[in-house]
Amino acid sequence: MSVAIPPVETRKPAAPFGANYGGPPIRFLGNDGEPEPWQPGRTPQRTYTLGMIVGIGASSMFFLALVSASVVHRGLAGNAWIPLRPPSLLWATSALALASSSTLVHARRKFKSGDIDTFIRWWTITAVLGICFLGGQLLAWRQLVAQGLYLASNPSVSFFYVFTVAHGLHLLGGVIALFWISWRQSHGWRKSPGISRSKATSVAALYWHFVTVLWLLLFSFFLIGG
Amino acid sequence: MSAHGHTIHVSEAPTGFVRKYIFSTDHKVIGIQYFLLALTAVMVGLVLSVLMRIHLLWPDAKLPFIANGIMTPAQYLALVTMHGTLMVFMVLTTAPQSGFGNYFLPIQIGAPDMAFPHLNMLSFWVTFVSFLCLVSAFVVPDGAPISGWTAYTPLSGLGQISGPGEGWGQTMWIVSIAFFCLGSLLGALNFIATIIDMRAPGMSLFRMPLTCWGWFVTAILGLLAFGILLAGGILLLLDRTVGTSFFLPAGLVVTDQLQPHSGGSPLLWQHLFWFFGHPEVYIAILPGMGVASHVLSTFCRKPIFGYKAMVIAMNAIGLLGFMVWGHHMFVSGMNPYSGFAFSIMTMAIGVPSAIKTFNWLSTLWGSKIHFDTPMLFAIGFVSLFVSGGLSGIFLAQPAVDNLLHATYYVVAHFHLVMGVAAIFGIFAATYFWFPKMFGRMLNEKLGKIHFWFTFVGAYCIFMPMHFLGLAGGIRRYADYTAISYLQSMRPLTMFVSFAAFVTATAQLVFLYNFFWSLKNGPKAGKNPWNATTLEWITESPPAHDNFGGQYPSVYRGPYEYSVPGAAEDYIPQNLEPSQVAREARS
Numbered sequence: 001m002s003v004a005i006p007p008v009e010t011r012k013p014a015a016p017f018g019a020n021y022g023g024p025p026i027r028f029l030g031n032d033g034e035p036e037p038w039q040p041g042r043t044p045q046r047t048y049t050l051g052m053i054v055g056i057g058a059s060s061m062f063f064l065a066l067v068s069a070s071v072v073h074r075g076l077a078g079n080a081w082i083p084l085r086p087p088s089l090l091w092a093t094s095a096l097a098l099a100s101s102s103t104l105v106h107a108r109r110k111f112k113s114g115d116i117d118t119f120i121r122w123w124t125i126t127a128v129l130g131i132c133f134l135g136g137q138l139l140a141w142r143q144l145v146a147q148g149l150y151l152a153s154n155p156s157v158s159f160f161y162v163f164t165v166a167h168g169l170h171l172l173g174g175v176i177a178l179f180w181i182s183w184r185q186s187h188g189w190r191k192s193p194g195i196s197r198s199k200a201t202s203v204a205a206l207y208w209h210f211v212t213v214l215w216l217l218l219f220s221f222f223l224i225g226g
Numbered sequence: 227m228s229a230h231g232h233t234i235h236v237s238e239a240p241t242g243f244v245r246k247y248i249f250s251t252d253h254k255v256i257g258i259q260y261f262l263l264a265l266t267a268v269m270v271g272l273v274l275s276v277l278m279r280i281h282l283l284w285p286d287a288k289l290p291f292i293a294n295g296i297m298t299p300a301q302y303l304a305l306v307t308m309h310g311t312l313m314v315f316m317v318l319t320t321a322p323q324s325g326f327g328n329y330f331l332p333i334q335i336g337a338p339d340m341a342f343p344h345l346n347m348l349s350f351w352v353t354f355v356s357f358l359c360l361v362s363a364f365v366v367p368d369g370a371p372i373s374g375w376t377a378y379t380p381l382s383g384l385g386q387i388s389g390p391g392e393g394w395g396q397t398m399w400i401v402s403i404a405f406f407c408l409g410s411l412l413g414a415l416n417f418i419a420t421i422i423d424m425r426a427p428g429m430s431l432f433r434m435p436l437t438c439w440g441w442f443v444t445a446i447l448g449l450l451a452f453g454i455l456l457a458g459g460i461l462l463l464l465d466r467t468v469g470t471s472f473f474l475p476a477g478l479v480v481t482d483q484l485q486p487h488s489g490g491s492p493l494l495w496q497h498l499f500w501f502f503g504h505p506e507v508y509i510a511i512l513p514g515m516g517v518a519s520h521v522l523s524t525f526c527r528k529p530i531f532g533y534k535a536m537v538i539a540m541n542a543i544g545l546l547g548f549m550v551w552g553h554h555m556f557v558s559g560m561n562p563y564s565g566f567a568f569s570i571m572t573m574a575i576g577v578p579s580a581i582k583t584f585n586w587l588s589t590l591w592g593s594k595i596h597f598d599t600p601m602l603f604a605i606g607f608v609s610l611f612v613s614g615g616l617s618g619i620f621l622a623q624p625a626v627d628n629l630l631h632a633t634y635y636v637v638a639h640f641h642l643v644m645g646v647a648a649i650f651g652i653f654a655a656t657y658f659w660f661p662k663m664f665g666r667m668l669n670e671k672l673g674k675i676h677f678w679f680t681f682v683g684a685y686c687i688f689m690p691m692h693f694l695g696l697a698g699g700i701r702r703y704a705d706y707t708a709i710s711y712l713q714s715m716r717p718l719t720m721f722v723s724f725a726a727f728v729t730a731t732a733q734l735v736f737l738y739n740f741f742w743s744l745k746n747g748p749k750a751g752k753n754p755w756n757a758t759t760l761e762w763i764t765e766s767p768p769a770h771d772n773f774g775g776q777y778p779s780v781y782r783g784p785y786e787y788s789v790p791g792a793a794e795d796y797i798p799q800n801l802e803p804s805q806v807a808r809e810a811r812s
Contacts, residue, residue, distance in 0.1 A: 047341045047423040054415045054449065061453035065498060069461065072494055073472065080476065080489030152469040155489045162461065 045199045052203045056210050059170065063214065066166070067221060070159040074225070077155055084156040086222040087143040093136035094219050100129035101212040104205055111201055120182050123201075126208070127178035130171055137168055163218050171211050177204045239770035249351075251343035252770060256350050257329030258663065260320050263350075263357060264652075267316035270361070274309040276730050278302065279723040285705045293369070300390045302704035303372035307391075308363065310375030311399065314506065315406050316357055318648045322513035323448070324353070324413055326655045327441040329663060331417065333761040334435050336426025336778050336800075338771040341419040349413040356405035359398050366394035374702075376503065379473035379495040380485075383465040387480050400463045407456035410448050417445035426760070428780035432537065433799070435759045435784040436530060439537050440516020443544040444509050450548070451505040458498035465490070496558055500551035507644050508547040511611070512540060514651020515582060518607040520784075521654050522586055524757045525601035526593035527795050529785040532585040539578035539585075546575045556624040557631045565624040572622035579615055583608065598755075599673030603654035606681045607647055613685075614643025617692065632702075635695025638688045646684045653680070653736075660743070661750030665766045668747060672739040676732060683729030690718050758796050759784050 074081050107122035141164070144150075149157045181200050184190075189197040240246045247255060277289055281297045288295040297305075328346065332339055340346045363370040371391045373382040377399065386393035421442045425434070434442075461472040469486065473495040476488035523530040530536060552560060552568035560568075586608045595601065617639040621627050630636060653676075660668050695701075699715050706712045706719055753762040760780070764772055778800035786797040793809040 042338075043341050044423055047419050050423055051342060051345075051415055051419045054418050058411045058415060058449050058453050061450050062457050065454040065457035065501075066461075069457065069472070069494055069498060072497065073489075073491060076491040076494065077489040080471075151464070152471070155471055158464065158470040158472065162464070166460075 043194075045196055048195050048199050048203050049206065052206050056207070059210075060214075063163075063166070063218070066159070066163060070155075070163075070225070073155055073159070080154075081156055082154045083225075084149070084154070084160050084222070086160070086219070087140040089136055089140040089143060090219055090222070093133050093140065094216060096129055096133045096136060097212045097215045100126045100133065101209055103129060104208055108201060108205055111198070116185065120186055123178060123182045123185075127175050127182070130175040130178070130208075134168055134171060134175075137164055140164070160222065163222075167211070167215055167218060170214065174204070174208050174211050177207065249347060251339070251347050253328050253332050253340045253343065253346060254663075254768065254772075256346050257325050257327070259350050260328060260353070261325035263354065264317045264321035264325055267312045267320070267357065268649075271309050271312040271317060272730055272733065274305045274312070276726065278305050278309065279726045281704065282706055282719055283723050285707055297704070298390075299704040300372055301369070303374075303702065304370035304391050304395070306702060307372055307374050307399075308360075308370045311360060311403075313645065314375055314510065315403070316360065317652075318510035318644065319406075319410065319448075319506070320353065321652045322517070322648065322655065323417075323441060323444050323509065324349070324410075326437075326517070326652075326659065327417060327444075327513060328413075330659065330761055331420060331438055331441050332424065333764060333768060333772050334438055334759050335421065335424060335429050336760050336773070336780065337420065337424035338773070338777075340416050341424055342416050345412050346416050349409045349416065352405055352409035352412065356402045356409060359402035359405060363391075363395040363398040363402070366398055368393055369395055371396035371399045376499055377462070377495075378499075379462065379465070379490075379492045380475070380478055383462055383473050383490075383495075384478070384480060384485060385466050387483065387485075397463070397466060400459050400466070404456055404459045404463070407452040407459065410452045411456075414445040414448035414452070417441055418449065421445070426778055426780055429799075432534065433780055433783050435516075436519040436533070436536055436540075437513070437516040439540055440513045440519075443540045444512045447505040447509050447512070447544050447547065451502045451509070454498055455502035458495060458502070461498075462495065493555075493558060496555050497551070500554045501548075503554065504551040505544075505547045507640075508543055510644050510648045511651070512543065514607055514648045514654075515540065515611075517651045517655045517658070518586065518604040519582075519589075520759075521600045521604035521658050522589050522608075523785040523787065524658075524755055525596040525598060525604070526589050527596070527787045528589060528593040529783075529787055530585065531588035531591075532581070533783065533785065535581055536585055539581040542578040543575060546571060546578070550575065553622055553627070556627040562624075569622050569624055573619060576615070576619055579611075583612055598657075599668070599670060599677055600654050600658035600755075602674065602677045602681075603650050603657060606677065607650040607654060609681075610642050610647040610650055610684065614639055614641070614647060614688075618643060630695055632700055633695035634691040634699045634701050637701050638691035638695060641691075642684070642688050646688065650680075653677075656740075658755070659761075660740075661754045662761055662764075662766050662768070664744055664747075665750055666743055666745075666747030667750050667754060668743045669739050672735055676735045676739065679732030679735070680729060683725055683732060686725035687722055687729060690722050694718055694722075756794070756796050758786055758798050760799055763798055763800060 103122050104126045107119050107126060110116075110119040110122060141161070144157065144160075151158055151161050181204055184200075185197060195203070239252075240250065246252075250256060250259075273291070277291065277297070280287055280289060281302055286296060289297055292301060328340070368386070368390045371377070371382065372389050373392065373396065377396070381388050381392065382396055382400075384392065385396075421434075421438060425431075461470070464470045465472050465474055465487075471487040471490035473492055474485065474487035474490040475492065478485040478487060519530050519536055550568055550572045552564055553572045556565055556568075590605075617635065621630060621636065621639055657668055657673055660666070691699075694715055697715060699706075699712060699719075703709070703712070706716065750766045752764065752766055754766075755762070760778055761768070763778060765774065780799045781802055782797060782799055784799060786792075786799075788795045789797055791810050792806060793812070797806055
């Protein structure tokens with residue numbers, strides 16, 4: 001008895017994204033506008049951007065937890081919460097943060113035009129501005145201490161210190177990354193299977209801008225919520 | 227069967243012992259490192275639970291590992307705390323996600339490694355430091371903390387004065403959790419980037435094995451949840467060390483001393499903790515769901531029933547998991563309207579869970595089931611998940627929960643649904659993938675003995691606890707002989723304890739099987755289970771770059787079993803359609 005064999009392909013389950021037999025899989029994020037050919041055995045360069053975006057998401061959840069904790073805490077604490085007037089120095093440090101992001105934009109523009117020396121100069125200026133920001137934060141803490149406001153003085157003050165220290169650590173990480181990249185750029189980027197020099201600068205820039213925006217959001221939160 | 231692939235030389239395998247086995251960036255080595263870490267932790271956690279069960283029966287017994295021999299109530303609470311913490315963090319979070327996920331995710335999607343191998347190594351070593359910090363709580367002055375794995379404030383926030391273990395022990399606990407959060411965040415980042423960007427050509431999201439979907443949703447949950455716990459942990463540490471008042475209210479009097487805190491809120495800790503803690507439950511169980519689906523389909527020789535529904539259900543569970551944290555806090559006091567909302571959302575999770583269960587049963591329905599050990603554990607997973615999940619619907623009602631919250635009913639519920647079920651997922655994965663990881667088969671007979679003792683044992687331990695709870699048996703009590711109304715529960719308590727002793731002993735069968743088979747098991751070929759996904763086209767164990775330079779393209783979904791007209795009852799994902807037709811004709 002012979003049985004007609006149905007063609008095997010007809011039983012293929014319909015896959016919504018599945019029209020790309022043998023083609024590259026669908027990519028979502030971090031493409032930088034240019035399609036990158038699929039290289040087996042390699043982490044694609046765009047993945048570094050994706051990783052940074054995901055990392056920024058995780059970091060945002062951390063700060064979101066602190067923000068919501070402080071809002072809830074304020075609601076529950078009633079009279080025990082004495083609003084804190086953020087030190088006026090923070091206006092200056094906010095300006096520094098903004099300035100550092102704009103020097104970074106300028107540096108990246110130089111990088112794209114191939115002017116590596118000028119790029120390194122502006123890149124380093126950005127990092128130095130970051131250090132100035134951290135110095136400013138340190139002075140702001142000194143101002144609070146001079147007013148007798150320590151970490152445990154009041155929940156509002158405690159939250160202020162926690163926010164600024166957590167943000168400061170993020171920024172310190174950024175400063176280290178900037179210095180590391182400018183050091184590697186000035187010593188010639190050693191060819192390695194890892195991140196390329198242009199991707200390293202763009203990922204670091206993404207992070208730096210995140211830290212700046214994060215600061216501006218936190219500062220406005222202090223101004224509103226105190 | 228060979229498939230067209232892309233030949234490329236990737237990277238040399240490291241040769242030195244340290245780079246190869248210790249500070250390795252190879253995802254397979256890191257996966258095994260995580261697995262061994264979890265294996266160590268689970269043995270410690272198991273011993274702790276056995277000591278607890280002995281103490282409940284014979285409060286005056288002299289016990290090993292206990293200072294002065296006879297366990298005090300505080301030491302009992304310390305064991306409860308450490309058992310919970312070790313099991314939840316170091317076992318249920320580590321083994322299914324970081325262990326098996328690390329090993330098999332890149333292979334199943336056709337990648338040479340995780341997206342960021344060095345970050346992957348860092349994740350493991352940060353987690354390892356976390357483990358060391360946690361077990362160091364046993365040996366610091368005054369021993370381990372007594373505040374439970376949830377570390378409720380104010381008990382956990384006041385320091386030494388609030389009880390033994392609340393000094394150094396609690397501090398080490400928090401430090402350990404903070405490290406664990408960091409390690410898990412880095413791991414989650416890596417998983418997400420790998421799944422989105424490292425898939426082989428043709429491996430669309432909806433052609434990924436359900437295991438990969440489990441790891442993907444889990445990674446997203448971890449990424450969003452562990453940052454919350456980290457923030458809460460840092461605040462708690464500050465409360466303890468520098469005297470802030472995030473979680474500590476004014477007017478606390480402990481051992482006749484007024485505490486110098488003011489303005490904090492213990493409820494705030496509970497919110498932060500459970501906003502992490504409930505997704506954590508799904509972090510533990512979702513990879514198990516993926517593994518169970520994968521194994522069921524393979525050993526039913528049938529495509530998984532409702533693949534897309536499975537994927538959607540997993541995502542729905544992940545999403546809803548973020549909206550139900552309040553159901554852990556019904557007894558902490560909350561607005562009845564919030565309680566109602568949390569209750570409704572909690573019961574809503576029953577819908578995607580029921581979809582998954584329906585699909586698992588439908589996969590089994592009418593199929594030629596191969597009862598190999600991995601399959602037994604996968605079926606056991608379904609059974610335990612349903613048994614444990616059903617009591618969750620009762621506990622989701624605030625009125626019922628108010629009565630049962632502090633009783634053994636809750637202990638029974640969460641052990642069945644997220645503890646033992648997740649462990650069964652881990653066992654299913656171990657028996658299923660052992661041949662791939664180590665190149666040898668586990669012994670089937672020992673595996674079946676292990677399964678039946680564990681399966682029956684788990685039910686014997688946790689089913690009676692429901693009755694204990696309904697009868698008012700309070701959890702965390704160290705001594706059942708001292709309180710008169712609890713004495714009538716002694717026979718049931720004894721039954722539970724003996725079931726626990728037998729089940730714990732049966733795990734030795736698994737350990738023996740595991741280590742004996744590493745050396746002496748029969749050699750496994752590339753594909754001992756005749757399975758379809760990409761890990762089975764690699765060598766056992768796979769080469770350093772997984773595919774030996776031959777990167778696969780993917781032409782079909784993950785569960786093409788018993789396709790009518792095909793030459794064999796499974797079609798690997800990388801087999802070209804023309805080749806399938808050719809083989810069918812010949």
